[in-house]
Structure formats: structure tokens, C-alpha cells
Amino acid sequence: MEQNTNYSDLKGKIVLVTGSSKALGAETARRFASAGARVIVHGRDEQAIANVVGSIESKGGECFGVAADVTSTAALKLLQSRIREKFGNVDILAAFAGGMGNPVPILDMTEEHWRKTMDVDLHSKFLAVKTFAPDMKAKGQGNIILMSSGSGRLVSQASAAYGAAQAATLMFMRHLAQELGPFGIRANAIAPGIVRNEKVEKFMPAEMQDRVSESLPLRRLGTAEDVAQAALFLASDTSSWITGHALDVSGGKVML
Template sequence: MIRELGEGARMPPERELAERLGVSRGALRDRLRLLEGFCVLSRRQGSGTYVRRLAPEGLEFALDLALSASHLSIESLHSVRVALERQAAREAARRAVAALRPPAVQYKICSTFDSSPAHGSIGAVIAARHREGPARRAVPVLGRAAGACSRGGDRTPGAVWPGRGVHHGRRRQGRAPGGMSGAAPTGTVEGMMFPDLQGKVALVTGGSGGIGRETVRVLAAQGMRVAVNGRDPAAIEATVNEVPEGRAIGVAADTTDQAAVESMREQVERRLGPVDVLAVFAGGGTGRPQPIDQTSAEDWHATVDANLTSTFLVIRTFLPSMRERGQGSIITMSSLAARTPTPASVAYTAAKAGVIALTKQLAYELGPAGVRVNNVAPSTIMTERLERRMPPEFAERVLAEHPLGRLGRPLDVANVTAFLASDASSWLTGLTIDVAGGKWMP
């Protein structure tokens, strides 16, 4: 039946399936859990059970493996789970390190299995996903050697949680010129791993620079295939070349042009397949002070089109395939300027506030279709461009407005984006997350 349905298809309801197979619903659930454990099926809360999108040979292998394991005792299955998870955690750490620019992050593998037989899923092929007992974790060790492994306590299943220079302490940032807190060393990637993102397809608009560029790197490190959108072909190519070969493609397009966005969708779906995660980060305009009496109608329309209209066009164009498959995560980009009055441009503030309102409305409309829509609203983020332009004395003044004592980094926003893209946020929609270092506390 699974072979007949094909990848991405939704399984029939349990009652109907049990009747067709001539088994009890209890026995059916045991079989479904087994198939889920071997990555043949994926259960989505409130949406149903689906056949995973795997390569044909991958699906055949997983089915054969699950059928072979169906005759094993629970003790034998537990042994299989432990062996698979040990290998899977090492593989997840190896892939994460391979996806980073040097200097690479050093990983430790921590074995924290419980000893009792497990009745949930067997270890997934890619990373630990069991339901009972603490999960095995691959812990990135940042800075100096970190001594012990991950801190105790249960965590989100399947996540790889970050270590720190001193595990239980706060890792201090270096001081950049002018006395402001500097960013992490170039090439290090901090954050947790979300195994459910492995093999999925993402599109990042505005992905050729700044926050978008870092988001491409983080999603590629999760094992995703990423389409990088921007307007500058050279910048797009540079971003694509920063991730492992085969993980990213470049698609140049003006996201304020409906025809260009439609052409981008055709290219992405032809080369990578339907988009699972849509990070709509393309924008424009200025956060610099520009009061209304100094804002021309042309400035207004250009800024609103670049930030709000482009978000609307991209989502509307890519939405049909998400609706059809009953799944998808959309992340939009707003700004602290939309949350509280600032000296920013009036057009920019209004456009970003519109993005938040659009996000909430779409979350309400698309929730029943299994599509989640959330928003990130950064405060001052030290992109390379801003770092070149911001005078040190102004940076010190802005820094003092953030209780956490440093300015934001593109990585801060990229890590939140990966969380919102993953199943770890499966019950979050319509949310705006202020990546603002405590400057805005609603």
C-alpha cells in the first residue's frame, strides 16, 4: 500500500486502514510506529500520517528493514535502536561539521541512553528520535574544551543542543573595535540540530547577504537543500559556494515582480522539488530617520513594495504546493521598528508592521491546511554592511539599549528561523519572535 501511495502521500485513517488490512487498531498502531521509526512514515500532529519523501531506493531499503525487524523481540529491537542511534548521532555530527566554514566546530558524542526496553520508535536512520528516556546528543563544543557533556534534563527529541566554552557558564563575546561586543569568529555555527529538516527543501529570499546568507548556511547545515534568491548573481554564487556542494542552488529574481516570482517557483520546483520551508527575507528601504514630510510617494511605494508586497507575492506563489501536501512552514521578516516607535523611516516602519499583520492573518487562514506562518523581528543586527557603515560612537549608544550587552548577529536570527522551520515548533503559528536582545519586551 505504501508503495502504491507514493512519497508525500497521506495514509488513510486508522479505522479504514485496519479494516482494509484485517488487523486490530492496536496491532496497526504497532506497525505504524515501526514504520515511523525506520523513517518510512512521518506523523504530524493534528494532520495525520504521511509517507516520507525519500529517494526510491531509500524507501525500498527502509521498507525492507522495517519488515525484517517486525519479527524481532522488543529486547532485540532495543538493541537495534541503540546501535542505530549511536551510528546516527555520529553521522549527524559529521555532516554538521562538514557543512561549516573553517574553523570547524568540534563535536563530542554523549551516550545517555536509558537501559529499559523502548516501546516508541527505533532510532531513526539520521538522528535520535526515541520518545522515552533522554536522547543521545551530539554537542558542539565552542571555544576551549568543554569538559562534561550536555547538561542534564530532557530536551526536544531529535535536537542536537549546543555546548559553550564553559558548559554551565555564559560564553563571553570578544570586544570589537570601538568597545562594542563583537560577533562570533567567522565560520562557527552555534545552535541545535533538527533532524526532521534533513532532506527537505527551503527557499530563502534575500539569501545572498546579511541575515539571509547566514540563514542559508544554517539550513544547509541541517541537511536541507536550499534555493538562494537575490538580485545580484555574483552575491548569490558566493553564498551557494559557502555550503557543501549539492546543498544549494542560486535563483536570481526580483521578488516585487509577479512574473519573476512565478519563474523562480518553476526553477526551484524543477531542480529541488516542492518547497517545504519558505523564509521570505527579501526587503529594502532604510531604517534611517526619514519623517513623513521628507518621504516622497515614490519612496513610499518602493519601500512598501520591497518589504510587504514582495512578501505577499512570494507566499501566494509558493503556497499551492504546500496546501496540496498539507504541510509547510513560512517565516517572514519584520523589524523592531514595527513593534515600537523608533527614528526609522515612516515607510519602512509601516511596511514591516504590515508584514506582522499579514503573518497573523495567513496563520489564521492556513492553519487548517497544515501550513504554519511565523515572523522574526530583529533589532540591530551587525551584518557586514552595517558594521562598515555604523560609527563606533553610535554603535556604543545602540549597544547600551540592549540588556544582553551585545548587538545581534545574523546567526541569532538564522537559529530562530531553523527552529520555526522545524517540527520542534509544530504548535506555533501566527507568532512574532523579537530577536532583540531584550530591547523590546512586549
């Protein structure tokens, strides 16, 4: 198994990366596994989960996969039981599942679309924290990383519902940091700019990708690897005095 040279404290840690069946979460799960963590690969698409599990195991990493809808408390409780049976209590929660960012003009947006976006991109993170943070509090140690977005930092081309959910995610993260810090739990967020994934490749024409890249100080779109490395940094003791922070992984698009 390819080893990370840094972050040796992650070895043996039980890490749940929600939304790790695809793209950003999948690469993050792989990087945690390569640092020696025991990783739970999660999503809803069983085949995609199996592919990520296979890619980790083929390199000697330790993981297993579970499908669960993050908008359902009952499903999250079942996920927790499976994790407890296999590995134990979660040490690190990386709540990455979500991604309903497709642009829909506000006045064309249905109430259903608004509520679904809030469910997937905001409420799911609250439910995951409610499920997994109590064990961290009991242990007096834990780490929570919430996925947000540049759309929660600045007005973007994504839908207003998505931007609102991601901005709210950041304030939720700050409250978590404030309330759970005394129990040894850190909470931070990652706010990526546009990161190449299947949807970006499919819906963003190459010339638009070039234009956006040229507009960024670092002159390129993000990669899943950029996000994964940010997650490992926030999860590891290397960042042990950092909590309540929104880490912009955006090639310089967001500088707040």
C-alpha cells in the same frame, strides 16, 4: 559538512530563503543547509549568490542559486519553475528579502520612496506567499517565516514607511496563520533588532554601535547567526504548536 545537532526533521526539506545572497539570509541559508535541507539561495546580485552557494557547497551542503526580483510576480513564477525542475515544491518559505530601512523624515519622503518601500518590504512577502503557499496547501503541510523588524514593533530610527511595512507584515503573518493553519501550514515572523551587517558597519559609527549595545538588556547587537537560529527553530517541528507568533530577536529591546 558541519552538522546541526538539532532539527533533524529539516533534513531533505526544500527551503527557499529569499534575500539569502547577503547577511541575515545568507547565514540562514547556510544553517538550513548544515541541517541537511536542500536550499535555494536567492537575491538579485549574481556574484553574491554565487559566493553563498560556494560557501554552502564547500561544506558539503545541497543548494543552488537563482536571481529574481521579489517585487515581480513574473520573476517569482520563474523562480518557482527553476526550483520545481531542480528540487520540487518548496516546503519552507523564509521570506527575508527587503531592507529599505534607511531613515527618511516623513515630510521629506517622496511618494516613490514610500511605494518602493512597501513593494520591497511588504508586497514582496504577499507575492511570495501567493506563489509558494498553494503547493503547501495541496500537500497539507508547509511552513512560512516572514522577516519583519523591531521597527514594526516599536517606533524606531528607521523610516516610517519601513516601520509601517514591517508592522503590516506581522498582521499579514497572523492572517496567514489563521487561514492556513487548518491546511497544516504554520506561519510566524522574526522581528530582529539591529543586527550587524554591511550597512550597519558602514553607516553606524562604532561609538553609536557601543551606545546602542549598552542600552540593550543583553548588551550587544545581534548577529546573523542569532536570526538564523530563530529561523531554524520556527521552521522545525520543534515549534510544531507555534503559529501566528512574532519572535523578537532583539537582545531584550522589544518585550511584548
